[in-house]
Amino acid sequence: MALQLNQNELYRLPWTLPDNAISWLEPTSACNLYCDGCYRKNQPNSHKTLEEVRHELDVFNRLRKTDGVSIAGGDPLTHPQIEKIVEMIAKDGHKPVVNTNGLLLTMEKLRALKNAGVAGFTFHIDSKQQRPHMKGKTEIELNELRLMYASMLAEVGDISCAFNATVYDDTLRYVPEIVRWGQEHIDIVHVLVFIAYRAAPLYKGYEYFVGGQKIDMTPIAYAIDTERKISIMSTDMVEEIRKQYPDFQPCAYLNGTERPDHFKWLLTMRIGTKEKIYGYTGPKFMELGQTLHHVQHGTYLAYTEPKVLGRAKSMLLLSPLDRGLSRTANSYLHDAFRSPGLLFKKLHMQSVLLIQPVDFMTNGALSMCDGCPDITVLNDKLVWSCRMEELMTFSDWIRAVPVRDGGQPAESITSVH
């Protein structure tokens, strides 16, 4: 039986449409790489002007409280004025975080972005990208590339370093190894994100409509006509990680719009050194962090500064308030008692985030992340970035209708267990 988590034992992140930790800006749809599973059509001449970017930021400022702004695309480093964009976001009082494949990142570019106010990078690296000189490399072999980018950021200092990887049926087994690699570099890698592969199947199961009109989904970037697994769940990833880390324990989540017991964003915070993970924070710690940040700054917390993550030892003082922290403190003190040198070592905090994007339900409903953090702006409205192609192609959201006669029944490809 598939792993079950009890949502009542986790903290439901308080993020909503008008008040969220993160927002998603796409200054371009141009990209210099092909990634399997990308939601956006690659459009070479699609850089937005600074005026257009300013306008979208103003829409965010009017409609949505936010702590961080993910600058995505396309690859935002292809935009000739990326430093200016970072500067605009920082001047608005938000944390600019560049989501990139990293290909165009040089030390010079990195320093320029740091001067412009960049708060973090999320590098998308996985084995199903068509990276030059990296074809055929496994997820494990790509750790070398991940380390190169983490080291570049560490050299400049004070920049949050995150990696994300899309997870497919045949790469799920590598997730624990990447999590282990993350532990080895817990001092310079702050966040690991694993995103289950999703696509809209054309080959069986559903037909698609806009209004009452049946439509041809073929032009949509995330439509696929060959059979692939599109139902990996965040709990499947937990199960896999527990093969390497049996006590791996998430603390917070966002549910699905169709299912309160689905974990669309499932967050785990672990504390340790390069040699050992001492434990995992519990839900109360997350609740405290989100609430205090909102009281103090008016927004929910998105990215914690690296220097704060490096002070995890002082966070153990909150043990009386959080069972996860208390277990972590006990395990740490147990080891420190046997080897007192440990008391002089830094303890680091690192997040592991598991994302289960759009799910096709058996009745054709599409279950989204409730409180979606990756909301972007299109035509002055806030929209899901993962489905924006539908609006750009058909001027409306598509509806999926299960095919009951002929073809395979929809149940066989959905994620509903």
Ligand code: SF4
């Ligand atoms: S709803 Fe879509 S855009 Fe929003 S967080 Fe989930 S996968 Fe990302």
